Amino acid sequence: MFGTDSSADQRVTVGRVFILLAIVAAFIAAAIGAKAAYAALRPVDASVISLLKARLPKTKVSKVDCAVVDGLCEVTAGNNLFYVDRSGRYLVIGRVYDMETRQDLTATRLLEINPDTLIGGAAKANNAADSGEPPIAKAVGAGTQSTAPATPSRISLDGLPKDGAIVWGNQLGKTVTVFSDFRCGYCRALSNTLRSMNVRVVERPISVLGSRDLANQVYCAKNRETALHQAYAGELLRNAATCDTSGLDANERFARSHGLNGTPVIVRADGAMIEGYRPKEALASFIAGGRS
Template sequence: MAGKDEAKVSLLLKTRLPKTPLTKVDCEKIDGLCEVTAGANLFYVNHGARYLIIGRVYDMETRQDLTAARLLEINPDMLVGGAAKANAVAAEGGEADGATTPVGKPGKVTAPVRPVVLNLSGLPSDGAIVWGNRTAKQSVTIFTDFRCGYCRALTNVLRGMDVKVVERPISVLGSRDIADRVYCSKNQEQALHAAYAGEPFKGPTACDTKGLDANERFAREHGLNATPIIVRGDGAVLEGYRPKEFLEAWLRGGQS
């Protein structure tokens, strides 16, 4: 039945969105909806392909953002930007070619513009998990998600560097429950690395997690919708994973 639905939806979308080359239609993942990928773009339609839906699908049982997880699979560098571009494609029947949507053009929906420099002074000390060499000359702040594979890779790189890491978890992929447990752990650093490795760690008692709320609020206000985000001491921002040699040179570049 699912195969018939997908064929029907594909045919209808070719008629209704003729300039959008479809990559895949999947009507089995989410009850009542068909997930449609067009290159790096993602959107949803009902099984009759009459209603097109732009936005996030969140599984309340598993507490996972299914849309963000799928976008990460499609294109790790875009994460949430694809949904916004799909909105513009659907609204205008245009090409889903992955080109950047011009900011401010009427009728277009764009992803939040992420800053080149971030001022972190408005963030409270709460909400940060500090690890690495706490007495190191160099420090770096990272915004991460415990379900993000690139965040795990980045933390593994930073563990091998002489650097103080200030990690601020944000829930892009529905990982707030993990962040709460890590943050409330007696040994936060140990719990953090165990969480990334998928290893069990001692279940802590509940604690005040308002600092994590502040991280989430700061991320929303500044358009930090992808992880990891790396912030140097002078506020310079990098988005995404970087290897050790690159990070070492980049961090040295921020020294006065």
């Protein structure tokens, strides 16, 4: 008799505990949902959106996030990405680079927006002049993969000294010169692609993303090719030596004088040049003498 009553009481108690837990869980879920909803509708974001609608009425803003970079609001407009200050007055076109984590924040976001986006070269304005609005960089320095062939521009490498180049790959293959930055994710992707091809690569590092110290280490390494791939892989370069790096200075002077403000830049042996990463098939066609 007593055993039966005790078991019933225990079942009631356990049931009440489960009910209380369910109520607590519901409150937690509601709080999380409210927090998420609030985050999605931050007053400062909404304010910037209103300002942009007034100042850039022909630009269709998809999203504004003022919590990514301190002092700036990241603005997504379709596949385009740019930044404004929180007053919505100043517009910034370019890349944001986190020097602590050594991450290109703009490149990461562009890939989230459009996985087919291929970053390279300097920020280039789209054809917004006719709209009467400031030019917004299309994908901030991105060359979007296109099915249509494009005629490459040309550049003469005659002014470059032999020093400053890191030569790797198949020494009997066709030669391609690459202006690169060891902190550029698309230079790393290009390097990996070129490694799978039967080509001779003349790599000329330029410091676009604050990589000069790393370029010095690679250039002064006993085995430059090994050090180059280690640098792209983010591996620590040990036993760093010092050497004459004036050739790297020449690379950067050449890049500045020819307006090469972004990486990668790929130059064929005949001087034909394309900016930005290209997939293997397009690279093979370009290097072989076809269109990019």
